[in-house]
Amino acid sequence: MSWSALLVAGPPADPGTFDEAAEKAGNAASWVEQNWSTWLNVGLRILLIVIIATVLRTVIRRTITKLITHMNNSAQAVEGTALGGLLVNAERRRQRSEAIGSVLRSVASFLILGTAALMVLGALNINLAPLLASAGVAGVALGFGARNLVTDFLSGVFMILEDQYGVGDTIDAGVASGEVIEVGLRVTKLRGDNGEIWYVRNGEVKRIGNLSQGWATAGIDVQVRPTEDLERIREVLAEVADEMAKAEPWNERLWGPIEVLGLDSVLLESMIVRVSAKTMPGKALGVERELRWRVKAAFDKAGIRIVGGPEAVPEAEAADPSAGVAAPSAMANPLSPQSMAANPIPPAGATPGPGPAAPAPAPAAQPNLNK
Secondary structure, eight states: OOOOHHHHOOOOOOHHHHHHHHHHHHHHHHHHHHHHHHHHHHHHHHHHHHHHHHHHHHHHHHHHHHHHHHHHHHHHHHTTTTTHHHHHOHHHHHHHHHHHHHHHHHHHHHHHHHHHHHHHHHTTOOOOOOHHHHHHHHHHHHHHTTTTHHHHHHHOOOHHTTOOOOOTTTEEEESOHHHHHHSSSSSEEEETTSSSSEEEGGGGGOOOSSSSOOOOOEEEEEEEEESSHHHHHHHHHHHHHHHHSSSSSSHBBBBBBOOOEEEEEEEEEEEEEEEEEEEEETHHHHHHHHHHHHHHHHHHHTOOOOOOOOOOOOOOOOOOGGGGGGOOOOGSSSHHHHHHHHSSSOOTOOOOOOOOOOOOOOOOOOOOOOO
């Protein structure tokens, strides 16, 4: 070896450095050899937990989605039948099933993923007690801060599960009333009688009156004069009831016969006859209007007058020509007491006479004594 090569190569390495490096490498290999089984075990556990959670979440969500789709298809199949028009509202069932499906999917995802996350942290030997305590405190704080939101959400969930009302129903929620056009977990949307849209929070609803479930009652009060024949009134109302029960579409909207309940009240100038019928839910107002129309037409045809109707006008008599002539005045006769009383009082020595008083004579001229 030449001197140049020795100069380039430098001084020889310290043998102790190689020994230390070899020792460190051996220790590292020994540590890896001792812990690789633990790492492999933990890694496989975490991978298995993640795979099982993902598969379970996917299966449950797809099962819920298929169940909701089957419910919607069943509602659409019944919608075209006569029974479907009365008992099933496809849009109502669709929104209700979608809301329930959304809640179930969210709850399932939260439970599965939350449990999997805790199991992964446990596999990594992380103490979960402080984490769970912090989560509990955060949950309590969130519950107090967003208690109205939680109340609305829980009320919406129970309302949907109990099927208190749905799309197409006419309800009275206390704070607002109208037709339900959308049902949500937090807010229910109503359309009022004048077309306005009300957004009602589910937590604010204390009581609900559903006017579209079961059946409704249509009732009208027929107010006639007390001199009318009651038997004739009953016969006319019975004819109107029979005709309306056979006419379209009232034969489907009437769920029972139209009944004449009798006299509701008797007064000096009128008496009220009560008429009632059981109808399809939500159709009572239309039945009442049609019934009033038919009763009024039938009474006019039968000659039965209702209170407030036109009075019978008698035939006009020949006009008296002297009716327009004024009576003669007593003041036109100068000899009448009224005319004499109106004249001024004459002066002393004057002869009273008829008519206006004559003017008094001028005084005589006095002689001039200065001449």
